[in-house]
Amino acid sequence: MTARDPSGRRRFLRGSLAASVVLAAAKPSVAAWFPPTPAQPAGPFYAPLRPLSIDNDLLYLPGSSIRADGDMLHIVGQVRDQAGKPIAGARVEIWQANAYGRYNHPRHANSNLKLDPNFQGFGHDETDAAGAYRFRTIKPAPYPDSPVWLRPPHIHFAVFPPGGPTWTTQLYFAGEPLNATDHLLQGLPTDADRARVTVTLTPPPPDLEPDSRVGTFDIPLGIPGVKREKI
Ligand SMILES: [Fe+2]
Secondary structure, eight states: OOOBOTTHHHHHHHHHHHHHHHHHHTOOOTTOOOOOOOOOOOOTTOSTTGGGOOSSBTTSOTTOOBOOSSOEEEEEEEEEOTTSOBOTTOEEEEEEOOTTSOOOSGGGTTOOSOOOTTOOOEEEEEOOTTOEEEEEEEOOOOEEEETTEEEOSEEEEEEEOTTSOOEEEEEEETTOGGGGGOHHHHTSSSHHHHHHTEEOOBOOOTTSOTTOEEEEOOEEOOOTTSOOOOO
């Protein structure tokens, strides 16, 4: 499935314009009040490949034109406070398993799952003045967290707002059968909480790759006293 794609990063930059359009359409009213995104554990695989993770494009390693395996995703969203005010300058990090369910992390080194040498696995972005961030990545596969627990596809998030505490959560994909049996997702108190961390993938706008899909994951940050995960 790996293919050379020298224009990949250029197309990603063009795609970011479309992502901005998506975000602009979803811009909230400042009069609204947004329940906070539920916190989820960072898990054992945080910060793999940190020296290589210098951008928000996980599809290609820096300097490489070899595309990672897997179904291409654009994950876009807006970090804001609960009044809907964008939070600019927040560092947003993601990390995830590859298309075979494998984390490129020492703690996953004893896995029999395939390692994709072209998948960055970890990336970061910084929110702009509109609080917007974006990533290009692939859809992760499920992976066994224990002999009896197969985790559904998910992407880990950590948000570092300026001057604020770290916030971690996990993004899930709507329609995944394993969502119904996942202890972490089902451990959230309400269906509304689960909905806040579950994204429905949609077809791309014309400016993005036709074979990609888009997931919009807005992140209203919580108020003091809401659980936060130290990583
Ligand atoms: Fe995970």
